[in-house]
Amino acid sequence: MLCNVYLRSVILQTRRIGRFTEGRSVLTNNIRKSLCINWRQNYISSYCAFSKTLRMMVDTGANAGGRPMVDILQDKEDHGGFASGGWKSEDGKLSCGYSSYRGKRVTMEDFFDVKRTKIDGQIVSIFGIFDGHGGSRAAEFLKEHLFENLMKHPHFLTETKLAISETYQQTDKDFLESEKDTYRDDGSTASTAVLVGNHLYVANVGDSRTVISKAGKAIPLSDDHKPNRSDERKRIENAGGIVMWAGTWRVGGVLAMSRAFGNRMLKQFVVAEPEIQDLEIDEAFELLVLASDGLWDVVPNEDAVSIAMTEEEPEVAARKLVDTAYSRGSADNITCIVVRFHHEKLPQQPTTKTEPEEEKTATKTEPEEEKTATKTEHEEEKKVEI
Template sequence: MVCNSYLKTVILQAGKYIQKVTRGFARFANLRSPKTISALRFSSDRIFPSIRKMMVDTSATGNRGMTSNSLSEKVDDRGYASGGWKSEDGKLSCGYSSFKGKRASMEDFYDVKTCKMNGQTVCLFGIFDGHGGSRAAEYLKENLFKNLMNHPEFLANTRLAISETYQQTDSDFLESGKDTFRDDGSTASTAVLVGNHLYVANVGDSRTVISKAGKAIPLSEDHKPNRSDERKRIENAGGVVMWAGTWRVGGVLAMSRAFGNRMLKQFVVAEPEIQEQELDEEFELLVLASDGLWDVVPNEDAVSLALLEEEPESAARKLIETAFSRGSADNITCIVVRLYHELETKPQSETHTQSETEMELQAQSEPKSEEPQMETEAETKREAQPETEPQMETEAETKREAQTETEPEGRTEPQTESEAVTKSGPTPTDG
């Protein structure tokens, strides 16, 4: 009996082992399927999140003749991730920096893409600040710009493409997590530069600011529940805005628009507010950052600090360090985009100024060189005049001598004058 029971146990264990091996072979056979690879990649990201945490994606997808530039990135001993990039024509450069700060985990992500589409330069910059987890922010980093560049109206109607892509990407994210109990979300503040035309889109409380002649101009407005228009929109949709340390949608979320947040989706939408700006030589730089920066650094300070640094990477790092030193308790991420188009006209203006200066110097020196010539000519005339005037006097003297010879002796010039008066008529007398 003991032997029989032992044999049964061995057979059962062997059967289970064979089943495991069979399943293993089946899984191995399916490893090459896209779904399996995607699942494995997602699992690895969950196990090793730091590997992908700070990566900047430079790939450009699609089939419109797009080519992308590579970006450099480094992480120092203090945990600052930073990097930079400069365009081939030297008209544009950007720097980025990110820091976990006092938070236990990193939920900020950023993305920079640059490419050529149909022969036109396109640059995309984005800040994504996650809440309730990092999954939504990471999803936006990996998909938002890729979806936007593949939109059929991206170049023809960029504003429409941005609006539709934002909302479609939000729907895709919610669909991807429908079988989970997660309810995380993310902000997005993006700047899309097509030629010299800038489109800034915002969802949430990350922010984009531009510098024009040293002045800070916000190109996005934070989506806070206490904004009058946002509160009205939420309440019209059946929601409530409550005070819980700060104003919150349903007493939960401290922003009125976001990607994700399935439970509040009816009120917390992902429809972006978009501002357009035609860039000229007065615009100097862009600053995009998560609220970890803007909570403690005003727009004017951010622009002033960034303008002090020659390289945008140094500027982004400086802003992160400033925010941390001022007490920011959040993740802090920043992108600084430097616009160098004004340098094209600078050498020309300098050359023009130099040529004007040279002309002024010439104008100042020419009169000095001409004046002696004019004086010489005047002196020559004066020298020539004395030579002719004595001749005229001689002729006059000759005539007088001739008249003296013909006239009676003893007559003088006064007599000649009296004769002239007598000829011309009587002279008036007193009385």
């Protein structure tokens, strides 16, 4: 009797446990389904937003006055630190390609930026290479703020060179202020090209470089800021600094360039004042190459232009330049932008030389016939005399 009661109790408890387990299983399955659905929906929406951003982002509040600005971002990127992409203007007059590769470095400190907008009826295209050193924060700060600050300058269109110079130096101050509570002391170069209509302004701080091709000839539009440059060395020494050899010429034996953004500890000597060149773009100019020193260390200006000229698509040209630099032994991050100018070909004029040529031929024929006739008459007269 006791055994039967005990067995009956065990069976009842087992049934209760079974019901509880079944209910908990159902609840768990429902929770799992809900989580999976939510995760899947969030993943899809996030992925779509991410893909859309990678292709192209239009920021309607990016500059003063709410002018629409196209910010051309990376199209392709893999886990090897490589990114590339291309873009062409709506009017077909300009196209660009960019390629960036971490290379043999453990970290990526190169950044780049390409923007296009319209200000007071003028089409403005801006391209920039920012090569960080001692960290990536300075280069990233320039990508985020330099061009934004430039387009907000009140004299951007009327006094562009002044606007560029003041914006460079103010952005440098802004970066140092943002980093005042940190122990980092990283810096960055900047080589930028600003195209306002057909007028090109190239500004440079550091040892990144911009080269233009004119009738197939490579023309540098910037001069690397190296401490052993005579004028740079004089400027540094006049400010109380020294230039020393430490594997290469360095400011204070530390920094291998004489101008840069950031570098708080050397700011008295390492300034962010840009050197600026400007010129009008005409049909003789074919393309522009901007790159970090990871390219220029192993690829001369003439080689860069000749390699870029072999490719019609700027993105292919940029990738080819990066591949060439890597294959030639570049040990640095390598980033390159190629800008190609597409000039409108003048329509061929209708041939108008036919009538004058015929007229000229006819004019020539008559004297020749007259001369021949005269010569024949003289010969007959001579024969008669004989």
